[in-house]
Amino acid sequence: MEDRAQGLWNPLLSAEDQDALKPEAHAVSYPKGATLMKINEHSDYVVYLRSGHVKSCTPGTIFGIHGPGSMIGELAPLTGEPRAADLVALTPIEVLHIPGDVFLKLLESNPQIHLALTRRLAKRVRELGEAQEESFLTSERRLARAILRIMDSGIGTESEDGLVIAGFTQSDLADLARISRESVSAVMQQFKARKTISTGRVKFTVRDTTAIEALAMRRDRSLI
Structure with missing residues (x-):
């Protein structure tokens, strides 16, 4: 990072x-x-x-x-x-x-x-x-790309648990990823289950940077 x-x-x-x-x-x-x-x-x-x-x-x-x-x-x-x-x-x-x-x-x-x-x-x-x-990508990969763009901006703060990104609501993530807020909620639950991301009040922590990067860079071939 x-x-x-x-x-x-x-x-x-x-x-x-x-x-x-x-x-x-x-x-x-x-x-x-x-x-x-x-x-x-x-x-x-x-x-x-x-x-x-x-x-x-x-x-x-x-x-x-x-x-x-x-x-x-x-x-x-x-x-x-x-x-x-x-x-x-x-x-x-x-x-x-x-x-x-x-x-x-x-x-x-x-x-x-x-x-x-x-x-x-x-x-x-x-x-x-x-x-x-991105219209050809799954919601999961579109959200991963959005998170990667936030990470690349340098706005996050390093902590023992990972990169803490504050000030972004699920609506903000939906706007950046161009998916619905409901899709953001569902995908974040998947990320949390994999321990890729943890969430808090108007913030989230990227615990596995490599996983987000890998997912953001892959295409969903089944949709192309």
Whole structure:
């Protein structure tokens, strides 16, 4: 788990890069539950997540979970189109608000940041394709993939029992996995019986990371 987290937490902007954006860019703190962007909103600023975690979502669907070092909302200044999703803080966060024109100048002047951002966008496109493939997977594997995405975001806390993930209800898991809440409940019971996961109040603990990873990466051939 530590190796995965280290790979995902490579920040897009160094401290020097962030300092160079001042005074045009401003650091802002938000509490858990705050909405930073709203779907169909016409704005072109970009958010750089300095600490904490956020989710991009629409009612009934969670598209992604973003951790420290992520640039979010970058399509708006690139395309001029309205926001495609809400952006909501899962934890207390600190962000850097970057005006759209400043963001575009940053890409023009820094090829390394441009390339890194392009790679992250390519990863998102791939994830969208994988989300469409999930219609061919069982509820069990779709939930395992959703849990793996949460694990990969770095939001969990290591404990003696495993990786503790707090703040996610069964409805949240259903939105992320794109299955019903009833299916989440049934699959979680299976995971608990296998001692893969244990549950608590608005939290769960991944006790067998390898089992979740293996299940998330397999396809259900009988449904293809």
